[in-house]
Amino acid sequence: MQLRHKSIEELLDLEQEIRVAKDEEQNGANYRAIDIYKHLYKKISADKDSEYAFSLDSIKRKLVWNLVQYGTYLKTVYQKDDIAAESSLKDAIKHDRYLPIAHYRLGFLSYKKQQYNLALHYFQEAIRLQSMDGDDRYKMNDQQLYQCHLYLANCGLFIAKEAKESLEELNLDVNLNELSNYTTSPLYDLINENNRYLETHAxxxxxxxxxxxxxxxxxxxxxxxxxxxxxxxxxxxxxxxxxxxxxxxxxxxxxxxxxxxxxxxxxxxxxxxxxxxxxxxxxxxxxxxxxxxxxxxxxxxxxxxxxxxxxxxxxxxxxxxxxxxxxxxxxxxxxxxxxxxxxxxx
Structure with a gap:
């Protein structure tokens, strides 16, 4: 029977079973755990008068925890997967947007794909949320926070570089002399300096x-x-x-x-x-x-x-x-x- 057809009581029984499956490192256990918590949260949310309404916050915390910490291991408990990680982290911030580490990881995944505008957004959010009250388990550590700033700076510089290259391709009848030394500017050098640091401290x-x-x-x-x-x-x-x-x-x-x-x-x-x-x-x-x-x-x-x-x-x-x-x-x-x-x- 599909989970959507199961009662809250049946889903709670499955939650106990999936804990054992996770402890035994069964492949797919992380995916099933997340799926169970999603259905539990949806069913309990739909009935505010439910006798289980008191557990809604607890279910949500479990769902977010599993999405952030185990979302990268959805296919197998032994292998990380960037696509699964990205999907799970996006799902996590839909349920709780105050997750600096989730935004940081999404920024990093976007940066790897050279999606600098999107990465910049995620890094900005990670830094903004870091200073707000929230669960310390989802805060960035000092190294992550420092690298978040470096990635953010690089995103801005890459976007500026792409904008200049696009401007040159337009062949407009305007004076571009003021931009002619862009590639030798301190800001452009900073991109290389930041990349060197990120590489040697990776x-x-x-x-x-x-x-x-x-x-x-x-x-x-x-x-x-x-x-x-x-x-x-x-x-x-x-x-x-x-x-x-x-x-x-x-x-x-x-x-x-x-x-x-x-x-x-x-x-x-x-x-x-x-x-x-x-x-x-x-x-x-x-x-x-x-x-x-x-x-x-x-x-x-x-x-x-x-x-x-x-x-x-x-x-x-x-x-x-x-x-x-x-x-x-x-x-x-x-x-x-x-x-x-x-x-x-x-």
């Missing part, structure tokens, strides 16, 4: 001893590191590599491993609350210990699949808490776009 590489920015070639050099666990988030797939062997990770395990690498050790293990935002919108419910344990077990299995023959994420019971930590028996490298969105904050 990616961030992190190890236990520190971090640095670089370009795609720098990341490719890091992939040559031996006896090192490499979490590569730079491509269409999130990859875990060890001595040239690789396995794919979906978004949640990739974020979990990143947190274990960066913020855990024997003295400072991580409990389930560190990861609660990852597990099926647990801001709206409890994150069971056994779910946390299962997710860590699956993560350890992925590490083994990558060719590591020792256990790297270990359990450390603390009173009534279940905690785990990365034991640092192997060095790690994390690589991602410098303006990457993460659910779990640093």
């Amino acid at each position: 990616y961030k590489m992190i190890t236990k001893t520190g971090s640095r920015f670089g370009n795609k070639e720098d990341c490719e050099e890091m992939l040559e590191c031996k006896s090192t666990l490499i979490l590569d988030l730079t491509g269409r797939r999130n990859m875990l590599l060890f001595n040239s062997k690789e396995v794919s990770l979906s978004k949640n395990p990739a974020e979990m491993l990143r947190m274990f690498f960066l913020y855990s050790n024997y003295r400072e293990p991580l409990d389930k609350y560190t990861f609660s935002d990852l597990i099926s919108n647990t801001e709206f419910g409890e994150y069971p210990n056994n779910t946390y344990t299962t997710n860590v077990r699956r993560l350890n299995e992925k590490i083994t699949e990558a060719g590591v023959d020792v256990r790297l994420i270990e359990n450390k019971p603390i009173e009534d808490r279940t905690t785990y930590y990365y034991n640092h028996l192997l060095p790690f490298v994390i690589m991602h776009r410098s303006d990457e969105m993460f659910i779990l904050s640093e």
Whole structure:
């Protein structure tokens, strides 16, 4: 039966099922979750006297959260898709326009396609909304905000450049001498300067001893590191590599491993609350210990699949808490776009 023919109660039952499907990394689970929340929101909105009317804001928050954070993984949990991301982000701002990060990502996607007028609009909105009150989870971080300004400046400069080129093609009977030095002006040089910065700061590489920015070639050099666990988030797939062997990770395990690498050790293990935002919108419910344990077990299995023959994420019971930590028996490298969105904050 199609979702539009299901009752609110049936849709709520499906919501519980889809949470399990997402935790089990089933392909299409993100798409189905978004579809369920859309139908729930539509049905409850249509009946203000519904006994479920009180949950409307909660459903909307879940819908927006899934559109922003998981919209790029609609086809498969392992591969990012720009077309799906663009569609989902546009859908998200229809439901909640106060999403600076969504506007920033739409601006970036438009910029990649050289749609500078549209990109300029999105970057302007991202900057405007950044200073307004709203959910901090959808705010840009400092690196994203800085790059947003650079992209915005470049959009304006590219538009000016295109306007001059179009003007020259018109062959008008007017004096164009005042524009003759445009290509050597400081503004035109700024386009190249901004592009150089964006290229050399496109990616961030992190190890236990520190971090640095670089370009795609720098990341490719890091992939040559031996006896090192490499979490590569730079491509269409999130990859875990060890001595040239690789396995794919979906978004949640990739974020979990990143947190274990960066913020855990024997003295400072991580409990389930560190990861609660990852597990099926647990801001709206409890994150069971056994779910946390299962997710860590699956993560350890992925590490083994990558060719590591020792256990790297270990359990450390603390009173009534279940905690785990990365034991640092192997060095790690994390690589991602410098303006990457993460659910779990640093």
